[in-house]
Amino acid sequence: MNRISAVKVGATLPERAYTATNVSLFLYNAAIWNGHRIHYDARYTTEVEKHPEIVIDGPLQGDWLSQCVLDWLGEDGDLVSFEYANRRAAYLGETLTATGSVTAVDAAAGTVTIELGIRNEAGQIIAPGAATVRFR
């Protein structure tokens, strides 16, 4: 159980590593109804769109950032706002890690602001983000 009184600026949220597979990317793109071949057709991806490998969807990385917040928050509060941007591509075979840290606590409003980032294996933040949650 999280209490806002125990949340400190600078605290880090639990990280989680994701290694997408051909199957997980196929199922994700089926679930969001996205037929873009760069997510399942390796030959097309490299020969036509000139990527080195099958591309991991940007919005999937956004989802992983939202999980970082909600798995930490659990049922102790609600997501108020969430933002992210994809700055650099990631490819099948890469392990991406969802990270977050607390940047502000407003005890009176019951809100906590969190900085988020998808980190690749080279240590680059390829999808920065931010979220605000409100504790119940």
Place this chain on the structure above:
Amino acid sequence: MSGLIDAAARAWIGRSQPPVTVEVSRRDIQKYAVATEQRQARYLNGDEAPPMFLFGLLRPVAPLDQLGPDGIAQDSFLPELPLKRIMAGGTKLTYHRPIRPGDILVATRTLADIQEKQGGTGPLIFLTYQLRVETQDGELVVEETATRIVR
């Protein structure tokens, strides 16, 4: 300003697409939750949609003959511009209430702004879209502000 956005393009500011109505099913939430590797039971059971579920929910279900050789349907809600390469920018979502199975949602997308900026490698045009998602009764569910960058 070097004038990349002419009067005809500027006239698009404030235009909305026809509202899209979608029905949320538990099974669609469950599929999304599994594919995105969710851990919480409320998502895996389909009792509540993860926050990014909305992204897929609002994607068009176009006939196969309307898909390009890349496999995607043209989504051309933008004016004629002198730059052609479109990239996704950032997105910011504000959540007012969770999405649950059985919800019938009405989504309206508006082109809110067009701005020209000078990038490191040349001019860029930023298109700002506002999405408003409500229930059929008019209860606000989610608002989104998304950016497309044209270069």
